[in-house]
Amino acid sequence: MKKFIRRDPQHRDQVPFLQLLPNLVTLSGMCLGLTSIRFAMDGRYDGAALLILLAALMDGLDGLLARRLNATSNFGAELDSLSDFLCFGVAPGLLVYRYFLEPSNNFGWIFVLVFAAACCLRLARFNVMRDENEAETSHHFLGVPAPAGAMLGLLPLFLALSGIADLRATPHLVAFWIGLVGLLMISRIKTFSPKAMRIPRALVGLMMFATVAAVGLMFTRIWLLLVTLDLIYLAMLVHGALKARRQGPV
Template sequence: MDTRERDQLPFLLLLPNLVTIAGMCLGLTSIRYAMVGRFETAVVLLVLAALIDGMDGLIARRLRATSDFGAELDSLSDFLCFAVAPGLLVYRFALGEANALGWVFVLVFAAAGCLRLARFNVMRGGAGDGKTHFTGVPAPAGAMMALLPVFLTLSGLFDARQAPFLTALWLGLVGLLMISRVPTLSPKAMRVPRWGVGVMLIGTATAMGLMFTRIWLLMLLLDLIYIATLLPGIWRMKGRILR
């Protein structure tokens, strides 16, 4: 093999990293649209970034192109897309009148996202130990939870801009959940009873209908469903603390 061949890499090995960079660009562009007040576009870009975040790792595993470089790149992209961008979006959307207090909670959320990703990087070498759950709310899920006030407003159910203090508190709470020990179920560990199959099929059809008619209501419902899955773990943690 000559020197030129050794300096070249197969395109398929670069594909997962290209997908990660695409997701990072979506997050950065979301910040740009949030700064000019185009919040719906900014939210859509963050949702797309979250979907892409689930693709790059899958592509890397399928192509056997996983690497330490790709893992670090993914974490840096996640910090931008799911810690910085959601905090800035919520601040511009609903916390401007809260002034310094609102910005403090944005910093809390961003710092929590950074700590979450740093801890994940440190623990990454111990993956595959048989655990059936993650610890703490993952960064993409935390970003979607942070956008709950935006979903409430865009769906027309409640204007979060009229309650900036509550919105700021919610942002801080989500940040704490991201670095907490709250167990969250892994999709691989989930088991669906037979009667639940029909419910899931009907729910999927309903979700598809809402996607093309009431997209913000759909995002709100998905957020609330995810939050409901966290409640048992939060309750168990509360019980351990009280004892």
């Protein structure tokens, strides 16, 4: 026997706040990305980079909230993709262009367009995979995720802000780098996913120590920390790609 639930007419057009919360977080991240672009235009490069980092944290938080609150929806997924394109495709590209590539006589702009277009294509492909449930069931990413691609694309800026190397004298090298990162985002290379990560018990203590050190660097030498994380991620990408190549097609 079917049970008929009588709906209160007063609440028919109302949405629970907790169901709306993940979308509000997504919009907040989008605002951070837009503000990062403004900071880059004003020459406040360190602030612009930090805002992109905060947008990446927001991107992880909105998905977590949506799953925990059972508030996932197609609307939220599309909104998240649009925000990701702005925060991790447009904002990093413009920031790198302003800091490094303006003197390159429009040569660098071509690679910024490649980077942004690659991010857009990746997010579109992810939307299709989401509909096919591939993104949720796979234990590997295909290519570099958009937030990670943004962090890799900003590696030359992190190197400059940390005082390690200023690559403004070689804008063509920076242009090729950001173009390469764009290609990595749309590649079919299998890269690691947190679902597939396994930490040997012997390294648990070392991981805890490294976490404490990372938190310390976050408040003292944040740009050096970001350079280190980018290099570790690159090493893991190479290791994952070589491992997948040895295993062959699944």
